[in-house]
Amino acid sequence: MYAGDDVSSVVVDVGTHTTRLGYAGEDQPQSITSSQIGIITEEGDRSGEIITDEPKIDYERKNFEVEPIVNTDGYITDFDKFQVYLENKLKNSLQLDLTEAPLLFTEPNMHNKDHRLKLTEILFEKCNVPCLFICKNAVLSSFACGKSTCLVLDSGHNSTYAAPVFEGYILNGSTLKYKIGGSYVSSKLHEYLKNKGISVNPRYSFTKTVDGENTKITPKDVTGFTDSYRDYHIEKIIRFFKEECSLVSDIPIAEKKLENIKSFEYELPDGKKFEIGGERCLYPEVFFSGVDVINQELQKTGGDFQMDEDNSHLKGFIGVQHAITESINQADLDIRKELYSNILATGGNCMTQGFLSRLQKELLEIAPQNLRVKASSSHSGSVTEYCASSFTGGSILGSLGSFQQMWFSKQEYEENGAIMVERKCP
Numbered sequence: 001m002y003a004g005d006d007v008s009s010v011v012v013d014v015g016t017h018t019t020r021l022g023y024a025g026e027d028q029p030q031s032i033t034s035s036q037i038g039i040i041t042e043e044g045d046r047s048g049e050i051i052t053d054e055p056k057i058d059y060e061r062k063n064f065e066v067e068p069i070v071n072t073d074g075y076i077t078d079f080d081k082f083q084v085y086l087e088n089k090l091k092n093s094l095q096l097d098l099t100e101a102p103l104l105f106t107e108p109n110m111h112n113k114d115h116r117l118k119l120t121e122i123l124f125e126k127c128n129v130p131c132l133f134i135c136k137n138a139v140l141s142s143f144a145c146g147k148s149t150c151l152v153l154d155s156g157h158n159s160t161y162a163a164p165v166f167e168g169y170i171l172n173g174s175t176l177k178y179k180i181g182g183s184y185v186s187s188k189l190h191e192y193l194k195n196k197g198i199s200v201n202p203r204y205s206f207t208k209t210v211d212g213e214n215t216k217i218t219p220k221d222v223t224g225f226t227d228s229y230r231d232y233h234i235e236k237i238i239r240f241f242k243e244e245c246s247l248v249s250d251i252p253i254a255e256k257k258l259e260n261i262k263s264f265e266y267e268l269p270d271g272k273k274f275e276i277g278g279e280r281c282l283y284p285e286v287f288f289s290g291v292d293v294i295n296q297e298l299q300k301t302g303g304d305f306q307m308d309e310d311n312s313h314l315k316g317f318i319g320v321q322h323a324i325t326e327s328i329n330q331a332d333l334d335i336r337k338e339l340y341s342n343i344l345a346t347g348g349n350c351m352t353q354g355f356l357s358r359l360q361k362e363l364l365e366i367a368p369q370n371l372r373v374k375a376s377s378s379h380s381g382s383v384t385e386y387c388a389s390s391f392t393g394g395s396i397l398g399s400l401g402s403f404q405q406m407w408f409s410k411q412e413y414e415e416n417g418a419i420m421v422e423r424k425c426p
């Protein structure tokens with residue numbers, strides 16, 4: 001039980017791509033920011049300094065490396081750097097010191113005891129937080145939608161989960177995880193542009209002068225800019241392009257003629273204009289048809305596309321609709337009916353145009369005929385809401401009066417050790 005000063009609790013939701021943080025009880029995160037840090041590598045007094053502020057990372061800098069704060073599974077790899085990241089984020093976004101705030105942390109859906117213990121230890125020992133709570137993303141998303149039992153389909157930047165939640169608890173044994181998310185579509189679109197001979201140039205690599213109708217691009221000397229800094233900027237450009245152009249087809253792409261898909265015109269920051277046709281549907285189709293079907297289609301187009309070795313682990317993934325039914329089938333027979341009628345799509349990747357309606361359609365085809373199937377996002381569809389459902393659930397939970405006795409306090413930690421997190425935060 002935490003009985004400290006009356007400071008609102010803070011919800012911290014660190015995704016592999018985006019971090020959301022803000023006060024419990026508020027509708028929206030105070031800050032939605034990149035899960036990347038920058039490190040100054042030039043010789044001198046500032047060498048090794050960690051930059052966490054996104055506009056400062058974006059700022060044109062030589063001798064500057066950019067790296068993610070969590071790995072592609074959503075786990076912190078360098079706790080020292082993470083501590084700096086968290087301290088700065090709280091200070092800059094909420095004007096708050098870590099020692100003042102009860103922290104409600106979201107965590108990936110797959111239970112990882114070692115990571116929880118380490119996180120608990122660091123937060124209490126090094127960050128001196130007064131109390132904390134750790135809760136799975138799927139559980140919080142279900143709270144955000146006012147449900148305590150549902151099947152959460154969470155598709156973010158690097159992973160896609162089908163996670164059944166029953167009466168506020170995730171069913172670990174029936175949760176499925178696939179290492180695929182929005183980053184797959186981004187990388188395929190980048191490959192597509194390369195194959196068309198369209199290079200993506202980061203903004204710092206050229207100067208642009210506009211004279212009436214004419215735009216002049218002059219390349220700049222990029223010596224000193226690191227590869228990670230370049231990749232960070234290119235990823236952003238590709239992501240904006242992806243979020244505008246991608247479309248989920250209403251029927252399987254194999255049954256559709258790619259050339260009949262309406263093309264989309266786009267202009268890169270350096271003024272290069274091009275059109276993308278059926279490929280805008282082809283790559284997101286991976287979420288409904290799996291990697292093999294996409295590769296077959298890519299081979300038909302005659303391009304030099306091959307499944308790279310890194311993607312071989314996706315061979316078992318044949319579509320989110322199958323992930324959902326498989327996950328439900330692994331849950332107890334008694335609750336399957338309720339899960340089928342409460343399917344929640346969340347995570348930024350589900351924002352792709354057409355995703356939700358295709359999901360509903362596919363599920364109707366494969367789910368048992370006698371059951372009601374309902375897939376929804378329960379949100380109005382704004383980007384923040386889709387990507388921030390874990391934050392919203394944490395915001396609701398953290399502000400409930402009945403929750404206040406559930407905090408894991410520093411005193412309890414000192415008396416029982418980090419292992420108590422397993423009991424306090426099931």
Ligand SMILES: Nc1ncnc2c1ncn2[C@@H]1O[C@H](COP(=O)(O)OP(=O)(O)OP(=O)(O)O)[C@@H](O)[C@H]1O
Binds near residue numbers: 014347350
């Ligand atoms: N409108 C959109 N169309 C397509 N993709 C989108 C759209 N909006 C966001 N995304 C994608 O969603 C992904 C980010 O989703 P989200 O913020 O849920 O991920 P995350 O929580 O950081 O990652 P993870 O779930 O892997 O930890 C990015 O790949 C982003 O490009």
